[in-house]
Amino acid sequence: MELVLFWVFAAICIGGAINLLAQKHPINSALSLVVVMASLAVEYLLLGAEFVAAVQVIIYAGAIMVLFIFVIMLLNAGEEPHGGKTSLVAKLVGLPALGILAVMLVWALTAQAGGSVAVAGAEPGPPQVIARLLFNDFLLPFEVTSVLVLIAIMGAVVLAAPLQPHHAAKILAAQAGEGGQS
């Protein structure tokens, strides 16, 4: 039962990922990404990680992707043209990288073939265990990460905030001065 569900949602996940690349409209791509996130959450659930699954849905599918959609709605982005000529960088770097990745994947799968890969329903991850890990063993990295996020938010605010009047006046004056000199 669990193995069947695993394969079904693995297929949905990969299908969604391919659809994400193939779609021309950004909103379709974003929705495919939501499908990928949701099916990943189901895979976590099948592995017994209930809390991680719920957080995956709430944060990635529920909050981050809604913001993606929000931006697409605000920009009113239209269809992207596909095809045309491929860039040289993509040919020179992308194709060898793809080859290396494929080789690594095949190697990893064949190396694993002896042992059991599916660990469905193995270790339950109750919230208490995760909380203990986060707030005892890894308290410092956890808090440092939150400071990092805070810095990122403040940076975004600084970059996006409208110019203060006196700053704007200074910049205008500087530009006018440059214009006068040249």
Place this chain on the structure above:
Amino acid sequence: MSLGLYLLVGFIKSFIIINVYLVVFAYTVWAERKVLGHIQNRWGPTKVGPFGLLQPIADGVKLLFKEDMTPPFVYQPIFTIAPVLALVMSLMSVAVIPIAPALHLFGYDIPMQVTDINIGLLFILGVTSIGVYGIALAGWSSNSKYAMLGGLRASAQMISYEASLGLSLIGVLIMSGSFSLQEIVHQQEGFFWGFIPNWNIFRGQFFGFFLYIIAAYAETNRVPFDLPEAESELGGGYHTEYSSMKWSMFFMAEYHNMITVACLATLLFLGGWSGPVIGPPILHTLLPLAWFCLKVAFFLFIYIWVRGTMPRFRYDQLMAFGWKVLLPLAILNVVVTAFFVAWFS
């Protein structure tokens, strides 16, 4: 329990719950029209059946047989998916809500909910956050300015108030130490000081309760936070271009979300089905259910009462209130609760 029996019980329970939910939805709409009518000094529906009780059926038939108009300028696939998404997500959240203690039947313990999972509360939050897509996508795919503005407002509002909603529940979670709704209700049974019920609202979450109610009203797009569909400025908001059954799916989703919020408030703050249980064994089974229904009905009544009484916010007021007042208060509630729990344990 074997797999076949498990599936059978699950199917029967889902079937019953969904039908009960739809009936409750229909009569919430009836109650809303009736109560709102009396608040505004008129009668509300009276013509169809006694006290207008058959009005929901008449409404349903009307909506089913209306012409399903699809404007030519919409983005067809998403325009069709959006209402379905909103409705399905609103129905899914009921799956983890326990309505009474487990029922002993034929030697089995049958929990009175579709499924009891460890992360019940998180499941509801997750499903609700997916429900935002229905509204946002409806606004976008309609390709018209009123729907677009409504969709944008709705998604911005729901994301903003989701943070406060989640934080207002953390107080209860700290006190109970579990995400399972069954477990949270069990901890609220009994009394303290002999007469005060052991409900979370009386055990220090009084403040959290009101934060939850305010955030939940915004989350379900109800008055005074119904800006996504403010009819005086947006036509109909995100569902301007919808008609017939597709429109009523949004309508159903909104009322289902209201009912879910009422159930959750009952379970988390008002002790769920706990209440005085007396008399013969049959009453021992039925009374908890009755208490639960009564409490949920009380919350739905407050919803309608607020709608009949309060004016609508302005949009900038709504956002300022959400981020500058509600969120700090919710964080304060978490900190104070955590402090007291640590102090007394």
